[in-house]
Amino acid sequence: xxxxxxxxxxxxxxxxxxxxxxxxxxxxxxxxxxxxxxxxxxxxxxxxxxxxxxxxxxxxxxxxxxxxxxxxxxxxxxxxxxxxxxxxxxxxxxxxxxxxxxxxxxxxxxxxxxxxxxxxxxxxxxxxxxxxxxxxxxxxxxxxxxxxxxxxxxxxxxxxxxxxxxxxxxxxxxxxxxxxxxxxxxxxxxxxxxxxxxxxxxxxxxxxxxxxxxxxxxxxxxxxxxxxxxxxxxxxxxxxxxxxxxxxxxxxxxxxxxxxxxxxxxxxxxxxxxxxxxxxxxxxxxxxxxxxxxxxxxxxxxxxxxxxxxxxxxxxxxxxxxxxxxxxxxxxxxxxxxxxx
Amino acid sequence: xxxxxxxxxxxxxxxxxxxxxxxxxxxxxxxxxxxxxxxxxxxxxxxxxxxxxxxxxxxxxxxxxxxxxxxxxxxxxxxxxxxxxxxxxxxxxxxxxxxxxxxxxxxxxxxxxxxxxxxxxxxxxxxxxxxxxxxxxxxxxxxxxxxxxxxxxxxxxxxxxxxxxxxxxxxxxxxxxxxxxxxxxxxxxxxxxxxxxxxxxxxxxxxxxxxxxxxxxxxxxxxxxxxxxxxxxxxxxxxxxxxxxxxxxxxxxxxxxxxxxxxxxxxxxxxxxxxxxxxxxxxxxxxxxxxxxxxxxxxxxxxxxxxxxxxxxxxxxxxxxxx
Ligand SMILES: Nc1ncnc2c1ncn2[C@@H]1O[C@H](COP(=O)(O)OP(=O)(O)OP(=O)(O)O)[C@@H](O)[C@H]1O
Ligand SMILES: Nc1ncnc2c1ncn2[C@@H]1O[C@H](COP(=O)(O)OP(=O)(O)O)[C@@H](O)[C@H]1O
Ligand code: SF4
Ligand code: SF4
Ligand SMILES: [Mg+2]
Ligand SMILES: [Mg+2]
Numbered sequence: 001x002x003x004x005x006x007x008x009x010x011x012x013x014x015x016x017x018x019x020x021x022x023x024x025x026x027x028x029x030x031x032x033x034x035x036x037x038x039x040x041x042x043x044x045x046x047x048x049x050x051x052x053x054x055x056x057x058x059x060x061x062x063x064x065x066x067x068x069x070x071x072x073x074x075x076x077x078x079x080x081x082x083x084x085x086x087x088x089x090x091x092x093x094x095x096x097x098x099x100x101x102x103x104x105x106x107x108x109x110x111x112x113x114x115x116x117x118x119x120x121x122x123x124x125x126x127x128x129x130x131x132x133x134x135x136x137x138x139x140x141x142x143x144x145x146x147x148x149x150x151x152x153x154x155x156x157x158x159x160x161x162x163x164x165x166x167x168x169x170x171x172x173x174x175x176x177x178x179x180x181x182x183x184x185x186x187x188x189x190x191x192x193x194x195x196x197x198x199x200x201x202x203x204x205x206x207x208x209x210x211x212x213x214x215x216x217x218x219x220x221x222x223x224x225x226x227x228x229x230x231x232x233x234x235x236x237x238x239x240x241x242x243x244x245x246x247x248x249x250x251x252x253x254x255x256x257x258x259x260x261x262x263x264x265x266x267x268x269x270x271x272x273x274x275x276x277x278x279x280x281x282x283x284x285x286x287x288x289x290x291x292x293x294x295x296x297x298x299x300x301x302x303x304x305x306x307x308x309x310x311x312x313x314x315x316x317x318x319x320x321x322x323x324x325x326x327x328x329x330x331x332x333x334x335x336x337x338x339x340x341x
Numbered sequence: 342x343x344x345x346x347x348x349x350x351x352x353x354x355x356x357x358x359x360x361x362x363x364x365x366x367x368x369x370x371x372x373x374x375x376x377x378x379x380x381x382x383x384x385x386x387x388x389x390x391x392x393x394x395x396x397x398x399x400x401x402x403x404x405x406x407x408x409x410x411x412x413x414x415x416x417x418x419x420x421x422x423x424x425x426x427x428x429x430x431x432x433x434x435x436x437x438x439x440x441x442x443x444x445x446x447x448x449x450x451x452x453x454x455x456x457x458x459x460x461x462x463x464x465x466x467x468x469x470x471x472x473x474x475x476x477x478x479x480x481x482x483x484x485x486x487x488x489x490x491x492x493x494x495x496x497x498x499x500x501x502x503x504x505x506x507x508x509x510x511x512x513x514x515x516x517x518x519x520x521x522x523x524x525x526x527x528x529x530x531x532x533x534x535x536x537x538x539x540x541x542x543x544x545x546x547x548x549x550x551x552x553x554x555x556x557x558x559x560x561x562x563x564x565x566x567x568x569x570x571x572x573x574x575x576x577x578x579x580x581x582x583x584x585x586x587x588x589x590x591x592x593x594x595x596x597x598x599x600x601x602x603x604x605x606x607x608x609x610x611x612x613x614x615x616x617x618x619x620x621x622x623x624x625x626x627x628x629x630x631x632x633x634x635x636x637x638x639x640x641x642x643x644x645x646x647x648x649x650x651x652x653x654x655x656x657x658x659x660x661x662x663x664x
Pocket of ligand 1: 372373393401
């Protein structure tokens with residue numbers, strides 16, 4: 001299925017570590033996370049809320065609120081340049097140009113006082129040295145491109161005049177205006193209806209095909225992952241705990257956390273019951289995600305893990321290749337491996 | 342007939358919100374949030390209401406509870422018409438009907454301790470003395486799976502799933518017969534979602550509770566509901582047993598909704614038909630069938646004539662000229 005994925009690595013992240021230094025202690029939001037994204041590839045990052053997905057994305061963009069946050073280690077190589085070493089003015093030339101990001105709530109990224117046409121145009125003027133007139137024309141083209149109906153008219157409207165789906169399209173138009181190498185989508189459809197979600201995901205995939213953009217898709221929706229991602233990394237409590245191709249991960253989850261997540265989602269068509277009133281209980285993952293400023297010693301998942309043993313509570317399991325191309329951080333991944341039914 | 346009346350029965354329910362503009366607050370139109378909705382809910386039954394944002398799901402739930410006054414129609418509780426009861430007359434019914442909201446943080450008072458939140462309805466209704474109340478609250482904590490040691494904690498000290506358990510415990514305090522659950526798991530992580538859904542099913546079995554379960558997550562709905570009402574712009578367009586609806590959707594809108602659900606299995610990645618366009622404004626909804634601008638099989642008739650919700654072959658209700 002990876003035919004259209006180029007083998008060229010666009011973004012190489014190594015040992016990324018971002019902590020928040022707060023009065024309640026050090027919050028290890030992202031701890032030693034590494035991954036690579038190739039041109040035309042979609043890498044999904046999944047995990048429960050608070051596990052460090054957004055902070056990973058913001059670290060790549062160098063948008064961590066500081067203080068209290070700081071990226072204290074790692075490299076983020078974009079086409080051979082380490083973004084973490086750039087001066088702030090140099091980084092500003094990258095953002096929205098070579099690496100762009102779209103957010104869950106478009107209103108946070110759009111300026112409520114500017115028409116959406118103007119906002120797309122400003123990006124082009126800033127990065128592509130276009131004249132205002134040329135940029136305005138190109139902005140309308142971009143809005144058409146992301147399938148905003150009556151684009152000329154809509155370009156003159158303000159964000160609050162658009163529906164949620166259209167705002168998300170406008171933000172995508174802005175993010176893609178300069179044809180970036182990497183597009184980070186942080187929960188791009190979480191606030192939208194399934195119908196509009198399907199439209200937006202289709203749009204992202206189509207644009208990616210046309211431009212060969214490397215896409216990082218952050219979501220907690222495993223359905224969205226299965227439909228759009230080539231490769232997936234699973235995060236838990238700030239660390240990467242599993243990585244594999246989407247097919248492999250869904251059919252042979254090795255980490256008990258991923259296995260638990262797959263068991264806990266209701267699936268259309270798969271709810272088996274003899275009569276209408278006979279529910280089959282969903283599999284639960286007991287307990288909750290640990291606080292990142294007070295992580296247990298050893299495996300962070302141990303307090304919720306059915307397979308946890310003494311070793312798990314003593315030392316953090318290494319992230320290893322367990323099967324060809326399939327990595328996991330678990331002392332007993334052989335026990336956790338089972339095909340979900 | 343010896344059959345007991347349904348726990349809830351609504352007939353031709355309507356809620357039109359006035360829209361006012363300008364300094365003089367001149368009336369310029371109405372939002373037809375709910376526009377003629379009828380259904381009933383039996384004992385220990387879960388009816389789900391699904392549909393896109395703004396189609397009137399929450400308004401149906403709030404109107405049934407008389408949190409907002411309907412514009413027209415009737416609401417019966419165990420056969421008694423409560424549509425026009427006064428505040429005072431409503432009191433015994435209030436106890437039987439409760440609501441659980443989507444956002445477990447916004448709906449809990451941040452300055453109250455968990456046990457006071459859960460016990461407040463008992464106090465408001467003057468039901469138990471202090472000691473009895475403490476006992477009942479402790480029992481409610483156990484029933485929803487909260488640790489009694491956390492009773493004196495504030496909402497922010499709980500996780501999302503635990504906060505939703507507090508909301509459910511509070512809703513259960515007065516031994517209701519009926520609960521409106523408005524997107525009760527939408528704000529929760531999947532692993533926590535499963536905990537809350539399992540709890541709701543367990544409580545339904547042990548207490549014979551009836552639910553109106555409002556959700557936009559169709560997979561969750563298939564899991565929990567006995568029957569499903571699909572709403573579009575204030576009207577029910579299809580109403581069927583859950584299994585029938587998912588196996589064989591009849592209304593083109595139901596088909597489109599089901600087709601849009603992403604399936605958590607990469608092997609089933611499909612080339613699907615994706616419905617285009619947004620939900621039109623409920624202020625000036627399209628004439629005829631509200632769905633016609635997005636319907637792939639619309640005909641001339643659909644643009645002028647409103648399709649009525651009528652029983653189809655297998656007992657389900659569909660509002661479509663062609664189905
Ligand atoms: N108090 C109000 N005044 C005016 N219009 C309202 C009011 N409450 C709701 N509406 C409108 O009524 C329609 C239905 O709203 P409702 O909240 O019932 O939708 P919903 O189906 O619950 O949507 P969601 O999935 O977003 O929660 C919407 O168009 C909404 O804007
Ligand atoms: N400004 C901040 N100060 C302290 N901690 C923060 C801040 N922003 C985020 N965090 C913490 O970092 C962790 C990861 O957050 P985030 O990446 O937003 O999670 P998610 O996976 O839901 O996107 C969380 O525990 C969060 O509480
Ligand atoms: S290392 Fe141990 S506790 Fe952690 S996931 Fe594996 S089995 Fe569970
Ligand atoms: S009545 Fe017409 S427009 Fe409406 S759903 Fe049926 S076919 Fe489509
Ligand atoms: Mg996030
Ligand atoms: Mg609602």
